[in-house]
Amino acid sequence: MSATTESGPARQPVRPPAADRAGKRRRKGRGATRVHPALYLFPLPALAVYIVFFAIPTLQAVQYSTTDWDGFSADYENVGLGNFERLATNDDLFTNALSNNLKFMIVVVVFQTLLGLLLAIFLVRNTTGSLLLRGLFFFPTILSSVSVAYIWKFVYDPNFGLANTVLEAVGLEQFTSSYLGNDAAAIYWVALTQIWFHAGQMMVIFIAGLQMVPSELYEAAEIDGAGKWRQFTSITWPMIAPATAIVVAYTTIQSFKAFDLILGLSGNPPRHSLDILSTRIYSTFTNSQFGYAAAESLVFMAFIAAIVIVQRRLLKLTQKDV
Numbered sequence: 001m002s003a004t005t006e007s008g009p010a011r012q013p014v015r016p017p018a019a020d021r022a023g024k025r026r027r028k029g030r031g032a033t034r035v036h037p038a039l040y041l042f043p044l045p046a047l048a049v050y051i052v053f054f055a056i057p058t059l060q061a062v063q064y065s066t067t068d069w070d071g072f073s074a075d076y077e078n079v080g081l082g083n084f085e086r087l088a089t090n091d092d093l094f095t096n097a098l099s100n101n102l103k104f105m106i107v108v109v110v111f112q113t114l115l116g117l118l119l120a121i122f123l124v125r126n127t128t129g130s131l132l133l134r135g136l137f138f139f140p141t142i143l144s145s146v147s148v149a150y151i152w153k154f155v156y157d158p159n160f161g162l163a164n165t166v167l168e169a170v171g172l173e174q175f176t177s178s179y180l181g182n183d184a185a186a187i188y189w190v191a192l193t194q195i196w197f198h199a200g201q202m203m204v205i206f207i208a209g210l211q212m213v214p215s216e217l218y219e220a221a222e223i224d225g226a227g228k229w230r231q232f233t234s235i236t237w238p239m240i241a242p243a244t245a246i247v248v249a250y251t252t253i254q255s256f257k258a259f260d261l262i263l264g265l266s267g268n269p270p271r272h273s274l275d276i277l278s279t280r281i282y283s284t285f286t287n288s289q290f291g292y293a294a295a296e297s298l299v300f301m302a303f304i305a306a307i308v309i310v311q312r313r314l315l316k317l318t319q320k321d322v
Contacts, residue, residue, distance in 0.1 A: 064294040071290035083295035094296065096272060097280035098303075100187050104276060105255040105307075107191040112251050113244070115195060116202025123203070124210045134207070138200035145197075149264020152193045156180050156265075180265060183273035190265055190274060194258055202247045209243025210236065245315050249308050256304050277303075 065083055069076035087094055119137055123130040140148065155162045156179035164176040180186045213236060221231045237244075259278040266274040269283050277300050284293035 061294045064291050067291040069291040070288040083292050097275045097277050101276040104187050104191050108194050108255040109251045112195045112199050115199045117206050119203040120206030140197050141201040145260040146264045148197050149261050186273045205243050205247050209240035213239045248311050
C-alpha cells in the first residue's frame with residue numbers, strides 16, 4: 001500500500017531536467033576556468049612600442065626642458081625653470097603663436113562642430129541622395145593636408161585665384177581680398193580651410209550619434225505637441241552628448257596640429273600672422289634650441305589637455321541644463 005497523508009498521497013521530490021543539470025555543470029566549469037599565463041604576453045609588443053616611442057621620449061623632453069641643450073653637442077647646462085620663465089615673461093613669438101592658435105581653435109571648434117551637426121541632421125536618413133551627399137562632403141577628409149593646402153592656396157591667390165575671380169565675375173569686386181596676405185584676417189582664412197577639410201568627418205560622427213536615438217522618443221514628443229526645436233533641445237542634444245564630446249575634443253586637438261596646413265599655405269617658416277604653437281616649436285627646433293623647444297612642447301601638451309578637460313566639463317554642464 002502506498003504511503004498517504006491526511007491531505008492526500010505523498011509527493012515524490014521533483015528532479016530538475018537533465019538539460020538544466022548539464023547547464024549548471026557547464027556554468028560551474030566556466031567559472032573555474034583559469035586564463036592561460038601565455039595570454040598576458042600578447043600586450044607586450046604594443047606596450048614596448050608605447051614605452052620606446054612615447055613614454056621614454058616624453059621623459060627625456062621633461063629632462064631637456066630644464067637645459068640649454070642645442071641638440072648636437074654632448075655638453076649642456078641645467079637652467080632649472082629658466083626656459084619656462086622665459087616662455088611666460090619674455091617670448092613675444094610664443095605669445096603671438098599662442099594668440100593665433102586660440103583664435104584658430106575658437107573659430108574651428110565652433111563652426112566645424114555646428115556645420116558637422118547641421119549636415120548630419122539633414123543627411124541622417126539612409127536614402128540614396130543622402131548617401132551620395134555624405135560621400136561628397138566626406139571626400140576632402142581623405143586628401144592629404146598638403147594637397148588641401150595647395151588647393152586653397154590657389155583659391156586664395158589675390159591675382160588669379162578662384163575666390164577673387166568668382167567675385168569679380170558676379171560684380172562683387174568690392175569684396176575681393178588679399179586673403180592670406182592680410183595679416184589681420186589671415187588666420188581666419190586658414191580656419192575656413194580647416195573647416196572645409198574636416199567638417200565631413202565630424203558629420204559622420206554626428207550621424208552615428210543621431211542614428212542611435214530611438215525613434216519612439218520623437219513619436220512620443222510629437223504626440224505631446226513638441227515642435228522640432230523642442231525635440232532637438234530635449235531629445236536630440238542630450239542623446240548625442242557622447243558624439244558631441246568626441247567631436248569637440250577631436251576638433252580642438254586638430255586645431256593645434258594644423259602644422260602641415262599652415263606650412264603649405266604660408267611657406268616655411270610661416271609669417272608672423274600665421275604662426276601657431278606647432279610651427280613655433282618647429283622653428284625653435286630648427287634654430288638648434290632643443291632644450292627651449294622641449295619646454296615649449298610640454299607647455300603645448302599641458303595647454304591642450306587643460307582645454308579639453310574644460311570643454312568636457314562645460315559640455316556636461318550644458319547637458320544638465322537642457
